[in-house]
Amino acid sequence: EVFDLPAVQVTPVVSGKPSVAYLAFGTNVGNRLANIQCAIDLLNANADVIVRKTSSIFESEPMYFQNQPQFLNGCLEIETRLSPNDLLRLCKHIEYEDLKRVKEFENGPRSIDLDIILYKNGNGEDIVMSTADLVVPHPRLIERTFVMEPLCELVPPNEVHPVTAEPIINHLNQVYEQLNDEDVLCKLIPLPKINGADRFLKFKNKLIKDTVSGRLTAATVSPTLTMGIVNTTPDSFSDGGKLGNDVSSQLLRIKEMVQDVLSLNEQVIIDIGGCSTRPNSAQATLDEELERTISLIRAVRACDSLPQEKVILSIDTYQSEVAQQAIEAGVDIVNDISGGKFDSNMFTVLANNPAVAYAMSHIRGDIQSMSKLTVYDSEDYNEDAVTEYCYGHEFQNKDSTTLIRALARELAVQYKGALDMGVKSWQIILDPGVGFAKNADQNLDIIRSIHVLKNYSVLKNSEFVNFRNKPILIGPSRKKFIGNITGETSAADRDISTGSVASACVGYGADIIRVHNTANCVKSIKMADSIYRQTR
Numbered sequence: 351e352v353f354d355l356p357a358v359q360v361t362p363v364v365s366g367k368p369s370v371a372y373l374a375f376g377t378n379v380g381n382r383l384a385n386i387q388c389a390i391d392l393l394n395a396n397a398d399v400i401v402r403k404t405s406s407i408f409e410s411e412p413m414y415f416q417n418q419p420q421f422l423n424g425c426l427e428i429e430t431r432l433s434p435n436d437l438l439r440l441c442k443h444i445e446y447e448d449l450k451r452v453k454e455f456e457n458g459p460r461s462i463d464l465d466i467i468l469y470k471n472g473n474g475e476d477i478v479m480s481t482a483d484l485v486v487p488h489p490r491l492i493e494r495t496f497v498m499e500p501l502c503e504l505v506p507p508n509e510v511h512p513v514t515a516e517p518i519i520n521h522l523n524q525v526y527e528q529l530n531d532e533d534v535l536c537k538l539i540p541l542p543k544i545n546g547a548d549r550f551l552k553f554k555n556k557l558i559k560d561t562v563s564g565r566l567t568a569a570t571v572s573p574t575l576t577m578g579i580v581n582t583t584p585d586s587f588s589d590g591g592k593l594g595n596d597v598s599s600q601l602l603r604i605k606e607m608v609q610d611v612l613s614l615n616e617q618v619i620i621d622i623g624g625c626s627t628r629p630n631s632a633q634a635t636l637d638e639e640l641e642r643t644i645s646l647i648r649a650v651r652a653c654d655s656l657p658q659e660k661v662i663l664s665i666d667t668y669q670s671e672v673a674q675q676a677i678e679a680g681v682d683i684v685n686d687i688s689g690g691k692f693d694s695n696m697f698t699v700l701a702n703n704p705a706v707a708y709a710m711s712h713i714r715g716d717i718q719s720m721s722k723l724t725v726y727d728s729e730d731y732n733e734d735a736v737t738e739y740c741y742g743h744e745f746q747n748k749d750s751t752t753l754i755r756a757l758a759r760e761l762a763v764q765y766k767g768a769l770d771m772g773v774k775s776w777q778i779i780l781d782p783g784v785g786f787a788k789n790a791d792q793n794l795d796i797i798r799s800i801h802v803l804k805n806y807s808v809l810k811n812s813e814f815v816n817f818r819n820k821p822i823l824i825g826p827s828r829k830k831f832i833g834n835i836t837g838e839t840s841a842a843d844r845d846i847s848t849g850s851v852a853s854a855c856v857g858y859g860a861d862i863i864r865v866h867n868t869a870n871c872v873k874s875i876k877m878a879d880s881i882y883r884q885t886r
């Protein structure tokens with residue numbers, strides 16, 4: 351319903367301090383991702399606008415007029431000196447002049463649609479207005495999950511709708527509670543196109559009603575992805591360089607892994623690593639790492655017997671030069687166990703490649719020192735006002751979540767650093783870093799806390815970092831914490847136990863699982879999906 355708002359804006363735009371506005375974007379015509387990227391670049395090109403944050407990108411069915419292509423939607427947080435009306439003029443100019451939108455009919459297809467959702471003046475006061483051209487807040491905001499879901503990634507859980515005075519997250523849950531399929535969104539992680547085809551990792555979350563209590567909880571319902579490990583290092587702890595360093599035998603192994611996973615899934619991720627990162631291992635030089643990975647990546651991409659669109663390639667490296675060359679050779683994901691800590695140029699490489707995904711892991715210290723850095727104290731926020739949330743509510747029982755909250759706060763620093771360097775939030779996958787600065791018990795605790803990390807957000811000195819909708823990658827395969835419990839002293843003997851751990855990770859909400867033995871683990875993961883995710 352459209353609110354009966356006052357006809358003129360009641361709160362002046364404060365001169366001097368910039369305003370903050372939230373825009374919603376939608377596109378379902380042409381190269382949709384390029385349209386989004388272009389709209390962001392055009393907004394930033396305006397001297398009076400800075401795009402401060404981008405939300406995830408969601409795919410959704412057309413809401414009002416069905417027979418048109420699916421939309422890509424999301425939200426932006428901008429800082430601006432433009433008044434609401436001038437901001438509207440800029441948005442319309444971008445839509446119709448720059449991106450040549452042709453409006454055939456109401457709610458019809460469009461190359462880009464930029465709507466002003468909320469607008470706050472320099473004092474942080476909400477502008478509420480209604481004229482023939484512009485209604486703020488957007489009148490249909492609280493009926494649209496494709497706007498409120500991305501918006502709830504950008505604003506803190508206590509952000510209220512300026513007219514209803516209700517938290518926006520409550521309006522979103524009210525729509526979800528109607529359990530309409532068309533309100534369920536697919537979160538997309540864009541990947542580089544192959545043969546001109548759009549490629550994405552897709553994750554679908556929805557509210558599930560608990561059969562006994564009737565309580566609604568968010569659950570992932572899309573299939574868990576399997577990431578097969580290809581370590582091309584001579585000394586990797588888990589397969590002792592069995593692969594050797596000839597590309598043809600490595601390519602043969604990759605074909606086997608692809609076959610294993612695609613027999614039960616739509617997509618497969620292959621993670622190629624040229625530097626072992628087991629505790630205290632010797633680190634490869636840049637040339638060694640390049641020599642062990644780039645030619646293999648090229649060989650995979652040149653192999654026409656592989657279904658390239660379904661084969662998602664990842665480079666396991668913390669060196670930005672390796673990442674850059676691997677992207678040029680055809681990888682879709684940079685898997686960085688250091689979360690950007692070991693190479694200050696890594697975020698720039700990712701910012702320059704917005705269609706490449708970035709798996710950001712938590713770690714402390716370095717490969718030599720991390721095993722000694724496993725004390726995660728209860729928080730001592732002496733200097734900052736910090737509020738932490740899970741599922742949008744403040745933590746009640748803090749003692750049982752000390753480890754995962756400390757880990758999340760440290761990961762949030764890296765995450766914010768990446769966004770500040772221009773990495774888009776839609777590129778980022780999070781990994782709690784099993785075995786990196788964690789002891790055996792802490793690794794088990796992390797697995798139990800995956801769903802907490804997935805729904806964690808933190809407000810620190812008015813800076814809000816939200817992990818809502820961030821896919822979680824986890825790498826438990828053949829690691830020591832398994833052997834400590836099963837008594838399997840040799841890593842290569844731990845595949846059955848790894849399968850059990852993989853199922854538990856699915857149960858706790860992991861979205862991607864990194865494993866050595868794809869033949870064995872893909873079945874465990876498929877079984878876990880059919881039990882925990884109602885996917886066949």
Ligand SMILES: Nc1nc2ncc(COP(=O)(O)O)nc2c(=O)[nH]1
Pocket residue numbers: 375376377410411412413414415421423457458463465496
């Ligand atoms: N899924 C989806 N459906 C839609 N239907 C209509 C409009 C028209 O929106 P407008 O009223 O803001 O022009 N936009 C979308 C959209 O962005 N996504």
Ligand SMILES: Nc1nc2ncc(COP(=O)(O)O)nc2c(=O)[nH]1
Pocket residue numbers: 579581586587588623626627628666685686687709711781783784823824825826827864
């Ligand atoms: N994202 C991610 N990447 C990783 N790469 C290497 C290792 C070390 O194990 P390996 O030497 O068996 O590959 N573990 C991880 C992990 O846990 N997560």
